[in-house]
Each structure stands twice: as structure tokens, then as C-alpha cells.
Amino acid sequence: MSRRGRRLAGACTSAIAAGLLVTGVALTTPPRARPDGDGGNGVAVGAYLHYGTPGVERMQELSRWLGGTELRAGHTYLPGDTWANIEGAPDSLRSWARWRRARADRLFVLNVPMLDHNERGVPDARVAELIRSGARGEYDHHFRRLARRLVALGVPDTVIVLGWEMNGFDYTHRCRPDPENWKRYWRRITAAMRSVEGQRFRFDFAPNRGVDAIAWTKCYPGDDVVDVIGMDSYDQPPGDSFDEQVTQPYGLQQQVDFARAHGKPISYPEWGLFRNGDNPEYMGRMLEWIREHRPLYHSITDYCPHGVWQCTHNPRSARVFRDFLSAEGGRERTFGFDGGVRTGRP
Numbered sequence: 001m002s003r004r005g006r007r008l009a010g011a012c013t014s015a016i017a018a019g020l021l022v023t024g025v026a027l028t029t030p031p032r033a034r035p036d037g038d039g040g041n042g043v044a045v046g047a048y049l050h051y052g053t054p055g056v057e058r059m060q061e062l063s064r065w066l067g068g069t070e071l072r073a074g075h076t077y078l079p080g081d082t083w084a085n086i087e088g089a090p091d092s093l094r095s096w097a098r099w100r101r102a103r104a105d106r107l108f109v110l111n112v113p114m115l116d117h118n119e120r121g122v123p124d125a126r127v128a129e130l131i132r133s134g135a136r137g138e139y140d141h142h143f144r145r146l147a148r149r150l151v152a153l154g155v156p157d158t159v160i161v162l163g164w165e166m167n168g169f170d171y172t173h174r175c176r177p178d179p180e181n182w183k184r185y186w187r188r189i190t191a192a193m194r195s196v197e198g199q200r201f202r203f204d205f206a207p208n209r210g211v212d213a214i215a216w217t218k219c220y221p222g223d224d225v226v227d228v229i230g231m232d233s234y235d236q237p238p239g240d241s242f243d244e245q246v247t248q249p250y251g252l253q254q255q256v257d258f259a260r261a262h263g264k265p266i267s268y269p270e271w272g273l274f275r276n277g278d279n280p281e282y283m284g285r286m287l288e289w290i291r292e293h294r295p296l297y298h299s300i301t302d303y304c305p306h307g308v309w310q311c312t313h314n315p316r317s318a319r320v321f322r323d324f325l326s327a328e329g330g331r332e333r334t335f336g337f338d339g340g341v342r343t344g345r346p
Helices: 003-011 013-023 053-065 092-101 124-135 140-152 179-194 242-247 252-261 280-293 315-325
Strands: 044-048 073-077 107-112 159-162 202-205 228-230 266-272 297-301 333-335 341-343
Touching: 044 053, 044 107, 053 073, 053 092, 073 092, 073 297, 092 107, 092 140, 107 140, 107 297, 124 179, 140 179, 159 179, 228 252, 242 252, 242 280, 252 266, 266 280, 280 315
Parallel strands: 044 073, 044 297, 073 107, 107 159, 159 202, 202 228, 228 266, 266 297
Antiparallel strands: 333 341
16 A cells, blocks of 8 residues: 555544544553464564654553553564665654564564655666666665664664565565566665574565466565565455455465465555455455464554454454454354454354
8 A cells, every 4th residue: 555545644643533432442551461362373463654753652642542552563664765764764764663672572673665766656767777776786785774673773683675566566676677687686685685693584475466467476586585475455446246256267275375485474554444345255365364364463454454453344344353353251252244343262
């Protein structure tokens, strides 16, 4: 999703209180918290709440709304407007680093653009030129600087979602204009960042669900430079139903199968509601998919129209999300097509 959309989350503070009224839950200290909200299976739960320091502050509030569920995946983005920002200039990285260092079991997930002017509508011919320059190593120094900054901040184990949604049409770091050199460029970036002493980065390859502009498998740069097979998956076509989102070419099932074949864990850096509005069936089935397939982490995009806490437009989906992930309940849950929650035996 575009950074313009992500910045909308910065204006959602007042919507949080309204959302609590819709879902009928108060911000109170919970009596007891489980280690995570996925039944103790080790999946790190996260949410994108704001790209800057307010995102860190809202993590605790969302955790309270979830009855004490620990949010172990902190997710943010580096702006792709200038190389200085891609190098890690935003001061909010300090806040995210403090959050990560506070607990050993937390994950810091950072989306990193591969090129500047990343949302400027750069034409394909120019994108291809930039990709070729990157493949020759002309931008290596920017990524070494980012790696040194992350190590200096005490987050050398950051999960780097590099060049996300590369199979799409929009970002300047898209793959379609030159897939072969795009893969070479990815390899240059990972080599540059791994050359920094003390780093333990994991690189997450996260396309959009579906074919989009190019089949994402054509952009895969190799098992030696990818640690996680991610996917950004919103409730929108292609795939009008959740079953279609699973079975479509290059959809959720193909991601799981591809990752298994390559010996990699999966992730969902971005997911949430979209074209189909308040859709509790989607919400329940996506959460059940996550529970079944146990990604390294998942992070709902929590602003309108995608979200369930900072957005008041999706109260039925919000109830499903909260009931599923709440630390206050300890029973297995399944979901009916009306979005109602049925509880079973532990």
C-alpha cells in the first residue's frame, strides 16, 4: 500500500476512542496476559499503527484493547522519498529500537525501499535504468549506511522487508521493467548490508498476493539472499472470496507451497480489509489461515479502510479480530459465515 495511505494513520488518534465505543471495550489493564494471541504457537502478532513514534506508543494501547495480548512484531516503514531517509535518517527509528530492545522475544520489522522517489510515478524505462544502476552496485553505500545505523541502534536482527510489493505497478522499486537485473540488485543490497560487522538481519521477500504486474516467482532472487517468504494480502480482487484468494495463481496457497519447497518460513507484513468493506468472514478465515500455517509474524494494516482498531468503519470485523486474538480467552475459536464466534473445547 502507498505511503500516502500509511500517513492517514497519523490522523487517527481521535478515531481510537470512537473505535473502542463501537466494539464495546475499554482501555483497562487486563488481569492476565498470555505470551501471544495465537494460542501460544509462537507467531509474533503485530499491527501497522503509524510509521513514526506514535506507532510505538499505540502498540501498548492496542495490546490493552486485545485484553493484554503481547504485540511482539513492531512494524514500520522507511520513507522512500530521499536516499537520506532510506539510509535510516528518521529519528523515530530510535523509538522503535528502544521498543525492540525492551524484550528479547520481540521482532522489529522494517520495510526498506530499494530506490528513492519510490512513489513518484516513475516510468518503466527510467525504472529499468535505475535497477541496472543498482545491479552494478551504484547504491551499495546507502544500504551499508542503513545497516550501520541499525546495528548502532541495537537492532542488528531487524527483519528487512526489502522492496515490498515488487510485483506491482506502482513503486519505483518494482520488478517488472527488468526482472533479471532486479534480482541482481536485491543481491547487491543484501551483500552490502550483511558486510556490516555485527548484523544479523533477515530479509523478507514480500510480493502482493496474485500475479499483479508480473508473477512474483520471476522476481525471486535466490535462497541464499532470502530468509522469509512474505505476502501482502488484502481483501480485494483478484480473489473475490477467501477461497479464491487461497487458490488463485500466486495466491496464499502458492506462497505456502513455495516457501516449503525453499525451506523458508512465511510472513504477512501487510494484510487487512479493503474492497469488500466490513467483512467478518474474511477476517475470521484469514486469522484461521494464519493459525494453521504459523508464519514468523503477521501485521494487520490498522487504518481505514483496512483496520479494526483505529478505524471505526469495520465493527463486525473488529469483534472477530479481538475475540480471536484476545488474551482474555483461552479456547479454540472457529468462525461462521456471519462472522459470529463459536467457541470449542481447549
